[in-house]
Amino acid sequence: MSKKIAVVPGDGIGPEVIREGMRILERINDESKLGLEFVHFGWNADEYLKTGISMPPGAMDDIRNNYAAVYLGAFGDPRVPDMKHAADILLGMRFQLDLYVNYRPVRLLNDRLCPLRDKHRQHVDFVIFRENTEGAYVGMGGNFKKGTPDEIAVQEDVSTRKGVERIIRYAFEYAKKTGRKSVCMSDKNNVMRFGGDLWLRTFEEVAKEYPGIEHFHMFVDALTMQMVRAPEMFSVIVTNNMFGDIVTDLGAALQGGLGMAASGNINPGKVSLFEPIHGSAPKYTGKDVANPIGAILTAAMMLEYLGHDAEATRIENAVIAAIDAGETTHDLGGALGTKAAGEAVLRRL
Numbered sequence: 358m359s360k361k362i363a364v365v366p367g368d369g370i371g372p373e374v375i376r377e378g379m380r381i382l383e384r385i386n387d388e389s390k391l392g393l394e395f396v397h398f399g400w401n402a403d404e405y406l407k408t409g410i411s412m413p414p415g416a417m418d419d420i421r422n423n424y425a426a427v428y429l430g431a432f433g434d435p436r437v438p439d440m441k442h443a444a445d446i447l448l449g450m451r452f453q454l455d456l457y458v459n460y461r462p463v464r465l466l467n468d469r470l471c472p473l474r475d476k477h478r479q480h481v482d483f484v485i486f487r488e489n490t491e492g493a494y495v496g497m498g499g500n501f502k503k504g505t506p507d508e509i510a511v512q513e514d515v516s517t518r519k520g521v522e523r524i525i526r527y528a529f530e531y532a533k534k535t536g537r538k539s540v541c542m543s544d545k546n547n548v549m550r551f552g553g554d555l556w557l558r559t560f561e562e563v564a565k566e567y568p569g570i571e572h573f574h575m576f577v578d579a580l581t582m583q584m585v586r587a588p589e590m591f592s593v594i595v596t597n598n599m600f601g602d603i604v605t606d607l608g609a610a611l612q613g614g615l616g617m618a619a620s621g622n623i624n625p626g627k628v629s630l631f632e633p634i635h636g637s638a639p640k641y642t643g644k645d646v647a648n649p650i651g652a653i654l655t656a657a658m659m660l661e662y663l664g665h666d667a668e669a670t671r672i673e674n675a676v677i678a679a680i681d682a683g684e685t686t687h688d689l690g691g692a693l694g695t696k697a698a699g700e701a702v703l704r705r706l
């Protein structure tokens with residue numbers, strides 16, 4: 358497997374948090390002699406505004422053929438209101454590299470960070486798998502009589518048997534491999550009848566192959582309520598693209614906020630993309646206030662994907678120790694800037 362990692366810091370706070378993640382990755386790479394080669398790409402809004410190009414021709418093929426993973430910051434810039442560059446690069450990679458698994462762990466690292474009363478670390482520890490290539494994100498639909506009082510807009514929500522089955526199977530395989538006790542599939546099949554029917558039938562069929570793992574279905578509105586009321590009832594959750602997008606922000610809040618959460622966009626065994634779940638937070642750009650922990654935990658997740666489990670655990674333990682010591686950014690109640698919060702983790706490696 359290639360040892361090359363594409364590093365794409367992106368816009369806004371992306372470069373600031375990726376810089377901290379890179380300091381950790383470079384240290385681990387040297388000390389554990391992993392032999393990873395980091396190649397930096399400056400694709401972002403600045404570049405797009407200057408050249409009109411989001412990603413140079415051939416870049417996607419280069420990533421597909423020559424890299425093991427992509428480590429990405431965030432995209433989004435008020436000067437590009439239609440987000441064209443972000444759609445080309447981020448959604449482009451998700452679709453063209455077929456990154457069908459969006460892996461988003463929800464794990465509370467310190468009781469103090471949980472906004473829920475009487476919930477502790479042992480209550481908030483589950484994983485959400487969001488289908489990442491279909492649903493409402495395929496861009497199918499259109500407008501009729503646009504701009505008139507009779508305007509009609511249609512937005513399609515697409516589910517394929519292949520797409521649904523592979524994400525559900527991945528969730529069960531993950532549960533089996535990691536000893537998780539249950540898989541919950543969440544949708545809204547009382548309203549979205551046709552897609553919901555496909556999801557539920559597929560879920561029941563795949564579940565039969567995993568008799569040791571409990572499985573249950575929950576409507577997504579009930580899921581949001583239970584994630585707040587009793588998060589301990591969840592172990593693995595699998596859901597579609599849109600619902601996954603929404604409930605994972607709620608999951609991030611249970612962990613201490615958007616600055617804490619990591620995600621993987623995975624095509625098993627192939628080049629995959631790892632990014633903190635937050636966006637470019639333009640109001641924080643260049644102010645040294647963004648929390649780098651989401652980006653640092655993302656680096657750990659990427660190492661785990663590449664088979665370096667011990668190094669991933671080493672990073673997670675350093676993050677937990679820095680949080681326990683209160684050496685964090687303001688969003689976690691600390692007094693440090695982005696760089697100092699990154700250093701607090703680096704020191705504890």
Ligand SMILES: NC(=O)c1ccc[n+]([C@@H]2O[C@H](COP(=O)([O-])OP(=O)(O)OC[C@H]3O[C@@H](n4cnc5c(N)ncnc54)[C@H](O)[C@@H]3O)[C@@H](O)[C@H]2O)c1
Pocket residue numbers: 370374430431432433434435440447615616617632634635636637638639640646647648649651688
């Ligand atoms: N994957 C991505 O690249 C991605 C994801 C979400 C949003 N976006 C884009 O980012 C831009 C801003 O979107 P938004 O404001 O809705 O979402 P956002 O995640 O950028 O920020 C929302 C709020 O969350 C908090 N926050 C986020 N990251 C933080 C961090 N590291 N440390 C501390 N606090 C943090 C801040 O209070 C911030 O105002 C938009 O252009 C949006 O489209 C990109």
